[in-house]
Amino acid sequence: MAETLPVDADSKGDTLETITITKDEVDTTGDDDLNETSWIVKANQIEYSIRRNYATNVISTSKYTLITFIPKNLFIQFTRVANLYFLILLILQVIPQITSLTPITTAIPLLLVLGITAIKDLYDDIKRHQSDNTVNNRTAYVVEPANPRTAVPW
DSSP states (O other): OOOEEEEEEEOTTSOEEEEEEEGGGSOOTTOTTOOTTOOOOOOSOHHHHHHHTOOOSOOOOOOOOTTTHHHHHHHHHHTSHHHHHHHHHHHHHHSGGGOSSOTHHHHHHHHHHHHHHHHHHHHHHHHHHHHHHHHHTOEEEEOOSSSSOEEEEO
């Protein structure tokens, strides 16, 4: 039979809520001073959190980086049926035995659509990066017993 204890915890970065944990769910590795009726719950201990590799508060809503922009953007654009259709037409028009048109008649509209969409996606992603930087550089307030309210970087 597992005992339960109400604990205030920050669940997945959300607001504080009351949760119930059992002795079986508490990590007691390395704590030799525990017995069957007691255990230690570690909250707000930076060294312990770093050792456990918990997630950070950094927010990232952008889709691309400098390295992944072109391949990822082209992949996303060619998942659209219309773009894929014009790419297949362009490939078929390169084969001289099955076409009567020059490949440029399909290449120009396709490249124009891909270019305009890539520029729009690049602009949107730059704005996302700027918004992420604004949010990630906000000031947060930490409440500690020694100091009631301390301003720290997010």
